[in-house]
Amino acid sequence: EPEVTQTPSHQVTQMGQEVILRCVPISNHLYFYWYRQILGQKVEFLVSFYNNEISEKSEIFDDQFSVERPDGSNFTLKIRSTKLEDSAMYFCASSSGTGGRTTSFGQGTRLTVV
Amino acid sequence: GENVEQHPSTLSVQEGDSAVIKCTYSDSASNYFPWYKQELGKRPQLIIDIRSNVGEKKDQRIAVTLNKTAKHFSLHITETQPEDSAVYFCAASIGSGNTGKLIFGQGTTLQVKP
Numbered sequence: 001e002p003e004v005t006q007t008p009s010h011q012v013t014q015m016g017q018e019v020i021l022r023c024v025p026i027s028n029h030l031y032f033y034w035y036r037q038i039l040g041q042k043v044e045f046l047v048s049f050y051n052n053e054i055s056e057k058s059e060i061f062d063d064q065f066s067v068e069r070p071d072g073s074n075f076t077l078k079i080r081s082t083k084l085e086d087s088a089m090y091f092c093a094s095s096s097g098t099g100g101r102t103t104s105f106g107q108g109t110r111l112t113v114v
Numbered sequence: 115g116e117n118v119e120q121h122p123s124t125l126s127v128q129e130g131d132s133a134v135i136k137c138t139y140s141d142s143a144s145n146y147f148p149w150y151k152q153e154l155g156k157r158p159q160l161i162i163d164i165r166s167n168v169g170e171k172k173d174q175r176i177a178v179t180l181n182k183t184a185k186h187f188s189l190h191i192t193e194t195q196p197e198d199s200a201v202y203f204c205a206a207s208i209g210s211g212n213t214g215k216l217i218f219g220q221g222t223t224l225q226v227k228p
Contacts, residue, residue, distance in 0.1 A: 031214055042220045043150075043158060043203060048213040056213040091157065101146065101207070101214040105157040 002026045004106035006092050012112045013082055021077040021109045023092030031101065032075045033093040034067065043091065082113045116141045118206050120219025128227050133191045135222045137204035144206040147180060147187045152201045194226045
């Protein structure tokens with residue numbers, strides 16, 4: 001069964017540095033997402049991406065964040081000038097785009113800002 | 115705004131008993147309701163979903179019910195087994211014609227005692 005894959009599985013970065021989280025969505029999916037889960041809390045929507053542009057973003061997704069689909073397979077989340085509170089598990093997800101879309105999640109990247 | 119409330123936050127049952135987790139949602143336009151199981155440190159895994167044109171759906175030991183009028187939906191697990199122990203998240207989404215983002219509940223930690 002096809003899966004969403006993410007790299008790296010764990011990223012440690014110093015406060016103020018930039019990080020790029022990478023994802024390969026399921027190949028025939030059209031909608032791509034980033035979600036965040038702070039330890040012990042619920043999964044929170046960050047951004048959705050369709051047709052090479054952001055279709056919706058949450059309040060969390062401010063100017064510090066950006067997404068890109070640099071080629072036909074990768075989908076990246078860039079976090080500039082990281083803060084301690086950015087420490088969380090970041091999940092990439094994708095869906096096929098049909099009504100009532102089934103969303104598949106990647107295994108996550110644990111970001112630790114020190 | 116969009117919100118999903120989930121109860122209880124923790125649930126402990128004896129092996130073989132049933133477990134019920136309940137969610138309510140605020141956005142009446144929501145029409146897709148998935149349930150995810152998340153084991154410690156792993157990705158959320160879709161276990162069952164229901165669309166708003168259906169009142170109940172069953173898959174072996176798992177069932178989901180939906181009451182659109184009351185904006186409630188519930189997960190029922192029968193004959194629980196120790197491997198059912200995990201965190202369960204409900205979510206709500208507005209399907210086709212929108213981004214398909216998922217709004218998650220706070221999660222229920224289910225412990226099945228052998």
